[in-house]
Amino acid sequence: MLLRVSILSTGRWIRVQLEDEYAPIGLVQCVGGVLTLASFQRDFGYGKQDQTRTNALSVGLQQLGAFVGCFLASPIAERYGRKKPLVLFSIVFCIGGVLQTINTGSLTTFYAARVVSGLGLGASTVVVPMFSSEMVPTELRGQIGSFFQLFFTLGIFTSYWIDYGASFIKGKPTIQWQIPIGLQLLPALLLGGGVLTLKESARWLSRKGRHEEAWESLSWIRGDDSRSTIDEMKAIRSGVAAEAQETEGFELKELLHGDYFRRVFAAFCIMAAQQATGATAFAYFGPQYFTLLVGGGQRVLLLTAIFGAVKVAACGAFVLFLANTFSRRQVLIGGAAAMAVCQIATAVVVKIRPAPDDGSVTSSGIVTVALIYLFVAIYNISWGPMPWPYMSEIFPARIREPGIAVGAASQWLFNLLFSLTTPYMMERLGWGTFLVWGVFDVAICVLTFLFLQETKDLSLEAIANQRFDKRV
Template sequence: MESHELLDSSSSPLLASPSSTAKISLIPARFRIYWLAVVLCCGAFLFGYDTGIIGGVLTFDSFHDDFRYQKAEETNVSSMSVGTQQAAAFVGCFAVWPVNNRYGRRLTTMLCSLVFCAGVVLEVVNLHSLPVFYAGRIICGLGVGGSSSVIPIFLSEMSPKEIRGRLGSYYQLMFTFGILISYWVDYGVKFMPPTSLQWQVPLGLQLIPGAVMGFGMLTSGESARWLVSKGYSEKARSSLAWVRASDVEDVEDELSSIQQGIEDEKHAVAGFTLWELLEWPNAHRILLAAGIFLAQQSTGATALAYFGPQFFSLLVGPGTIDLLLTGIFGLVKVASCGFFIIFISDRFGRKPLLLAGAAFMSICMILSSILVKIHDPGRDSGNVVPAATIALIYLNIIAFNLSWGPLPWPYASEIFPTRIREPGVACGHGMGDFLTVRYP
């Protein structure tokens, strides 16, 4: 009877508890880790969707009418809607660390989900109040910013080493996919009657992946690595056995490897002080990390993600074609990101790809500027200049997703020695984000 119950509980990831183990499982051994990856990558999808959806919403007359602001205020409303979310995400990246370290990856992810969903509720409630809407954007930013710090760590710590890189790449892919879906949702609701639902629906849809991420954690175990670091070796063994759908010797070997790795890290960081970050070799690395993240934002790809509809509207005029072009822009992003993961990610050095990407994007932007300067699309009756400019924008984003989009994170991590890797990456990323928010 006991073995029958054990098999029943392990046959469904929704019913199995993290402590249940079985030598013979009715599900594929990898199903649970892929299920965990799907749940966690909802956080990446959320960040991408939240990034992309706002640009289209701000173009709707229904949004303008409900919040009752003047046309002269449009630029300020757009800046506040985007800037508040970015600033809050920056704060969330750091604010989540003490919670993550004390209470674990699982509960922290659930908390980020709850915070994000609370922000969405404030965004969609129609009180005709921009301050309330901005408050929702801030709370959403805290949620997605916090999850962006926790989820990659959680996923990395729970993934088998032979597929860790692939699962880690899915985070970037799902972020891009979230942007893509947001563009097409904006395009679809453009044909709805211009009522409040036209802007509430695309914003409210964020609750679905937000809830999946939060409730999905109820079906998962805690990070085995975090449990070992806190001295809960038995719980770590159960969690690892659950996610591997096995309790065989491989689990014991992996657990021993985790324990040894944590001991090695403790020795490596013994006696560490923050003053070490100011010593020149380390300070140089931090400046490099900050510089590369600042350069990533300086490419303009983030601005295109947020304000794609506005950019394309300047080229082709208002209507539905601007949102259609934005949707195609999202498809190009996803396709190029997938191409990078499959064919490029680990086959070339970081520096050559970054240099080549920067050179190609510079050429695209220079040519775009020349075209727009010589032939103003707003006054030019022909279609050649807008079409050429749009093509250059698409080529630019392809180059970005093959270089400066995915590479700054592994590059920043790889330039630091183990002793200062965690604080070094945090400082470098934080400085880059701060400069981006302060000087957009």
């Protein structure tokens, strides 16, 4: 599927391409619901005593593959562009998805397949924001970049409801878990096929001296060949010429010095902070978290599915109405503060009124569920969507590709860290898990206020030319 949207901006129609490369991300990660299905536990031969380790490895190993994939993506994208690598990464992901869907009865094989899928997934998260930042007009960059998170949440939303529906399959046959696992192939196939209908990045084509193709790409995505588009093409060619001089003789060790290091470190920290909010851990282990809040039972899958719907609604509202309204700093500082309140309040309620063993409905359970829904809504209008466009826009041309790779790798590194530790946190800390996330959110709020630099409404060239050592 390819969504082509015409947006009226600055007196002209701009055709903005919203690629389906965002779609696979959410669907393939939410294996937590599948791990609660009795049929999966039976076919792979593990019991309750092994659930914590299985949960951690099933999610964490995919993030390990994604972390490695980030470093493979940049050189491939530099040589072959943006389209062909995304097709390749989709194929790699699908190979892993097929191996996961086959009932091998071996957790080792399942784990290995998760790593393979992660390679394709992580590599895509480097190329997608790179592609987006190169093709989207300055005034729409924050909004279009935020679609990354919107499609993430749509995938999560879909997977939650599929898991919930699969839990009603009678007799608990193997197909009960194969349906949700196998359906992750669909958005990946849409990515691989859909990206073939796009034009290659105009900036990348200009860098390779393919100027006629670059003009064709830019005029197609803008939907016209007006004077403003001609001027934009001239600016791109001029910028590319400057970039060629800037990147000549580049060495990776430059990332460790001066202003370049500050930008790379900022990207590393902001993507790490996105994971440290606790929201991604909720996405992966939703059923397990709701068990802490309301006790066991099939309703935890329903609560998790509603959780996914809240994510989609909040992120959609942000992308459509709020993305260009507030500054980057306002969104991120306010979001972290509000999330801290929700998490700490949840910890207090769960500590005072733990979930009953019989799974009965209690007022404290209703309150904590409401707090978590509010938490995830706030995340999806702040730290969910905003880090992706911010990370993609802060680098000058000389270090853009390795810089974005470092930022995306940071996201997957801390994704891996929290994926492996969250099941053990829930098992051993219980209510303290929410307190940990709340303390992290407080720290994120303070550090963002002190150090984050504003980039809203600035061109990539303007951001590159300003020193990255003070707030503006």
